[in-house]
Every structure is written in C-alpha cells, then in structure tokens.
Amino acid sequence: MDSELPALLVLGPPMVFNLFQSHYSHKYRFLNAFSSHLPLPQFLQTQQTHPSSVRAILCSPRQPVTADVIRSLPSLGIVATTTVGADHIDTAECRRRGIQVVTLGSQFAPDVADMAVALLIDVMFKISAGDRFAKKSIHFKPWSFPSGSKLGGKRVGIIGLGRIGGQVAKRLEAFDCIIMYHSRNKNPSVSYTFYSNVVDLASNSDVLVLCCPLTEQTKYIVNKEVMLALGKDGIIVNVGRGALIDEKELVQCLMKGEIRGAGLDVFENEPNVPKELFSLDNVVLSPHAGAITLDCFMDACEHVAKSFDAFFSS
C-alpha cells in the first residue's frame, strides 16, 4: 500500500472498476469499501485511513452515496460515477457542501440512443420474437411469422429531449418518424412539437421513448393514465430509469393488451424484474446494457480518471 498516492474510496463498485483499477493502480490508493461488510468508519480504520483524509469517491448505482456517507467524510471534494444518471448520489447534499459530482455526461448519449432505437425497432418489427420463432421451428416457413409494422411515419413522443433524447430524435428522423417531445421546458432550437403535458403527448404518439433523468418530478411520469392515452397500438421504450414508469401498471397494460409492446433496458427494482414480462412476446428486455460496450467502458474510465486528475492536481 503506497500511502503517498491519493485515496479513492470505491463504493458499488462500478462495472468498469476492474478495468479502472488495472489501469490506474499506479495513481491511486483504492479503498475498496464494497468488498467489506464493515460499516464505513470501521472499514476505514482497517485501512489505517482517517475519514478526513478521504477526498474522493468512485461509485455506481449499486450503492447510494447518501447524505450520511457524505457527512462522514469532512474532506470529500469529488464524487464520480461511471453512469449518466446521478440519482444514487445525494446531489443536493453535495451542492450544499461544494462537492463536485462527475457523471458520464454526453459521451454515452449516442450509445444509449442506439439502444433506444434498437429496442423500438425490435418491438416494432418483432425481431427477437421472430428470431425465437425461426430458431425453434422445425419447419422454418418464410413469411409465416405474424407481421410487425412500419417505422416510417410513426409519431414518436420523446420524454426528455436532452443529450440522449436529441440523439434518439436524430436517428428516428432518418427512419422518417415524426418526432414530438415533452421536457421541463420547450426547446427553442428544435422544430419538433412540444407538449407540456405527458398525457397529451401520449394521446398524439404511437411510441413513447423515455430518456429523462429520474427525479422526484419524473417518478412515474408514465402512469396508467399515460399508458391508456397511448393506447392499444402504442409502444413504450425505456432507456432512462425504471421508476420513470409505474412498472406494476405497465405489466398489467402489457398483459391485457392495453398497450402493444415495450422495450425495456431498465427496471424499477433492479435486479428484480417482474417475472410476468419473461413470457410476453411483445416485450423485449435488455439487461441495462445501454452503454456497456467495451468501447464505452474505456471511455468511462478515461473520463473519470481525468476528473480525478484535475481534482487532485488543483
């Protein structure tokens, strides 16, 4: 253990941590709290580390960085997560204490947008279901699988036209979809139709794509009323956070055919996924894989490492 190196308290740990540790062990002393069952103060004791000497946290949604954790580390100056969202970090408490919060920002937006479009196309064209069908047929019959529907001309309502939502819109415009959106504020730089009310957006959409962050305001932004407004031909894609949708109602709507299908990369209570979804052919599940390509991992490590470098050298 080289006590000259700055300490990084690792919570979670992030999925990229193995990669990160192997690349940066010459730069940081890793305090791998995630590998201990001890409460944080006792864990730090075992590392001969005083809480006041911990200035940086590397974390992931697997373990929340609560106000209690933050207050227990009086010198904390930076909390970095290898995710786009920061809903597992008490950002309000960080703000109050002048602690910098580093997220992945925009560099994963194209990858998450790709995932959104991939899930939409898959549900719309029944790709996974068709693949399942083709692979289990003893007599493979071309044209024998129930048809999907066209993507061109479909009205796609994007909830959250931020970095990810904007990239989703760009991609779906190339498929000749009609883009509309809801977000906190109207974006004057785009010509897409804005709806201040999510029910109105759903009533006028064939597809809803959820790309917004999870906050107190956006929890259950897609509730039963929104799903019924979307209607029987409607498809929901969620690449934001599970709790943007009332998942129990979503399962009911999918089972009863009150909406047509869903493509889900995120779930309300990960790692628990409603078992009812497993047998539904109109649902495509993805194991929160929106940005877990190796390219993304490398980018994430570099981004976080740069932030730590800047912090420790300032």
Next chain:
Amino acid sequence: MDSELPALLVLGPPMVFNLFQSHYSHKYRFLNAFSSHLPLPQFLQTQQTHPSSVRAILCSPRQPVTADVIRSLPSLGIVATTTVGADHIDTAECRRRGIQVVTLGSQFAPDVADMAVALLIDVMFKISAGDRFAKKSIHFKPWSFPSGSKLGGKRVGIIGLGRIGGQVAKRLEAFDCIIMYHSRNKNPSVSYTFYSNVVDLASNSDVLVLCCPLTEQTKYIVNKEVMLALGKDGIIVNVGRGALIDEKELVQCLMKGEIRGAGLDVFENEPNVPKELFSLDNVVLSPHAGAITLDCFMDACEHVAKSFDAFFSS
C-alpha cells in the same frame, strides 16, 4: 364464375393473395392454379379457359414463372409479383416477348432497409441474445451480459446501392456510421467511397449489408474469400436473397468465429435453413420478414391492382 371479368392466373400464391382476392374479386376472375396439382394446361381445361385467353399472371417466389409457362400462354402480356425481386420470373423471356414485368419497385425499400438496420443493430448490440438471456435468468443481473459494441464510427460496406441500399445508407449515417459501397457502377450522385471489388470492400468494412438483386453475376458475391477479408470482427447482414452468400461457407465462418455475426432475413434454399444457425448466439434470423407488415401488404395489393387495371384498360 363471371366470365366477363378478365382472368388472372395465380401462381405461388403471393402471401398477400387472400387480401388481394377479397378486395378485387369484383374485378378479376381468379384462376388459382396454385391450389391444383394438375399441370397448367389441364388445370386451365378444368376452368374452361383456353391458354390463349390468359393475359395476366400474379405470382410470388414460391413458384417460378419459367420460359415454359410463358410460352404456353401466347397472349400473356403482364406478370406481376408482390416482391421487390423478380428472380423467380424468366425476365429475359418476358423481354423477348414484350411482356410487362411488374415488381414492387421502390415502395418497400424503406421497410427492407429498416429490417437491414434492425438486424445489424440486433447483432451488434446482442438484443435478441440479451432478451433471451434476460428472460431465462432466474436472477436477472443488470450489466451481467457480455457487451456488444458501438454502432457509431463503424465502416459499413453496402453491396448494391439501389433503392434499398440508399435507404440503408441514409439510416446508418444518422448513427454516425461510415458508408462505403460496391455496385455494378459507381454512383456519381453520392460521396460514399466506391469499391469495384467486393474483397477490397470487405477488407475495409466492419459490416457488409447485402441489398442487391440476385442475378448470375451476384450469386455467391459473398464467398469465403470475402468473409475472410471481412474478418473476425465483421458482421454480415443479408436482406437481398439467400444465394448472394455461399451459405455453407457462411455457416462454417460463423461457427469457427471467422466472422463475428450475421443477421439474415433470407436463405439460400428457403424454406430450408441450416440447422447449425439455430443454436448460434451471434446469429439473428428473421423469417424473410423484411416487408411483411400489414401496411406493406395493403400497399402491395394496391400497386399490383393498379398495374393490372392499367394493363386491361389499355
């Protein structure tokens, strides 16, 4: 049977035929040769129809319109297929006899292009495999599925930059892919890099998308040499015709990891699909579903009906 109505000899039949017949039974007398085991002349006898009174054929790839068939119908003036390709029709013989051949032309191009992109994304991001993984896991673990790779920045070689290939290019440009192509001739109206040689195209591509018609020149245009040039990280998508690829070699390359994956909507000997493909996680199969949405069916019926109307009223 209303003998006043013009006769349509139906071979195949096209998948849309039920829909077509129900919409146009007031306009045409349908000679459903596909439902009889008799040779064509005898079948026509049972319909009290002289071969010389048959002026129009409606067909599909399920049954070839050979030179023999064409020559046995001396008044034949139009052959319509509800597909984009016409490789099941002896078009040379039609040309010699001044017989009009009607295919679906460009209106299905966007749908087939959508399918090409859908298959590519699915293989690249492992959507079907991820869905399978998620649905069979007792303990669903987010981020536990092996990662796919980014679509942005990938070099996509399109073989056949016609109506479908052009639509594929348009869509993949929105994903920030780099487009290059091979076709019979360089297209001066596009700025994509042209390769006159398919092996060179493959060497410089991460992905090959096959969108060209099947002809004597394009049969096995993707052979083993092309696949080896594409290499271990390469993906092949085929929405053209199965025989554009040497399928036996494709199966070998996929099983040995000599290419990374494939998305296949068409097969060399439909309805026979190599069983080896069924268990490969790096292969996404689609039951020749590129344009089998209900919207497409309606469009196809209308297009063919218009052609027959114009023919019989001229």
